Amino acid sequence: MMIETKAVTKSVTTTNGTLQILQPIDVRVKQGESVAIVGASGSGKSTLLGLLAGLDQVSEGEIYLDGQPLHAMDEEARAQVRGEKVGFIFQSFMLVQSLTALENIMLPAQIAGVKNARQKALEALEQVGLEARGHHYPNQLSGGEQQRVAIARAFITRPKILFADEPTGNLDADNGERVEKLLFDLNRQAGTTLILVTHDSELAAHCDRQLQMQAGSLTEVTEERRRYAS
Template identity: 80%
Template sequence: MIETKSITKTVNTSEGSLQILQPISFEVKAGESIAIVGASGSGKSTLLGLLAGLDEVSTGEIYLDGQGLHTMDEEQRAQLRGDKVGFIFQSFMLVQSLTALENIMLPAEINGLDKPKQRALEILEQVGLGHRAHHYPNQLSGGEQQRVAIARAFITQPKILFADEPTGNLDAANSDKIEALLFDLNQQNKTTLVLVTHDNELAAKCQRQLNMHAGELTETTVDSVTTTVDVESQREAS
C-alpha cells in the first residue's frame, strides 16, 4: 500500500541547507496499523506529510497504492489524496464557520460522492456525535472536535488514514475514546492506518512501530520483536 525508496527531505535555512530526513526506505502493507514514534524534531511529522503527499521529497521515491507521489505535481497529489487518503491533524483543522455536519460533508462534496449529508449523519452517529451535528467547532470540546475530524477523514472511505498526534491535545479520558474509535474504524473498514505519536501506549496498540531519531529510521518493532534497520544500507541505496 505504501512504499518508500531512499526518501530524503532537505530545506534551505539562513545558515544553509538542513537535511531533516536521512535516506529512508520501508513498506506498509494494506490494512496494517503503523506508529511512527520519536522525540520532537526527529522528523516524524515531516515523514508523515511526505507520505500523505502534503509535501514533496527532496530525493527518493514514494508509492501510494502503486502510484508514484514523487512524479506528481501538487494538483495530481491533491487528486490522489481526495481519492485514497484521509488525514487527521493534531490541531483538528476544522472550518470554524461550518457546523460539525458541514465539516464532515465537505470532503464528500468536493469528491462528488452521492448523498453527502446522509453519509455525514451516519458517520456522526458512529463517532457518538449525532446530537452535535449542528454545533460549530467553538461549541465543541477538544475530544468532540477530534471525533469530528476523524469522521471527516473517514467519510470518503479512504484506503489510507494518516493521523498526526491524534491524542496530543486531549486529556486521558478523551484519548482513550479517540484511540478506540481509530482502531475500530480501521478494522471495520480495513483501512491502512499510519499515525505519529509521542504516546508509547498508543504506539504499542499498532501492529508495527517505526522509530525516528534525528531524521533516521533506526528500528522497526513487529509484534513485539525488534529488528534494527540497516541505516548505512539505506544511505548507500540513495
C-alpha cells in the same frame, strides 16, 4: 503495498546552508496494517508523515501510495490522489470554524462528488457518537468532540489509507482513550491502512508495528525492544 518509499530524503535551504531533515528512508506498509511512527520532537516524524500523505514533495527518492508515484507528481496531481485515497487527521483538528460539525464532515465528500454526502455525514456522526451535536460549530465543542468530528471527516470518503498526526496529543486521558478506540475500530471495520505519529506509548503499542524516528533516520522497533520499552 499500500505505501513504499525508496531512499526518500527531505532537506530545506536556510541562511546557514542546507538542513537535512530526513536521511534516506526505505519503508513498506501493507494494506490494512496499523503503523506508529514514534520519536522525540523535532526528529522528523511529522515531516515524513506529510511526505507519505502527499502534502509535501520529497527532495530525493521515490514514494508510492497504492501504486501511485507521488514523487513524480505536481501538487495538483497529488491533491487528486489525496482526494481519492487519503484521510488525514491533524493534532489541531483543522476544522472550518464557520461550518457546523455536520458540514465539516460533509465537506470532503462534497469535494469528491460523493452522492448523498449529507446522509453519509449523518451516519459518520452517529458512528463517532455525536449525532446530537451535528448542528454545533467547532467552538461549541470540546477538544475530544472536535477530534471525533475530524475522524468522521477523515473517514467519510472511506479512504484506503488514514494518516494521523498526534491524534490524542491535545486530549485528556478519557478523550484520548475514546479517540484511540475509535481509530482502531474504524481501521478494522473498513480495512483502512493506518499510519500515525504519536508520543503516546499506549497508542503506539496498539499498532501492528512501530517505527522509531531519530535524527531523521527511521528504524523498525522489534518485538524485543517493544517489550523492553513497556
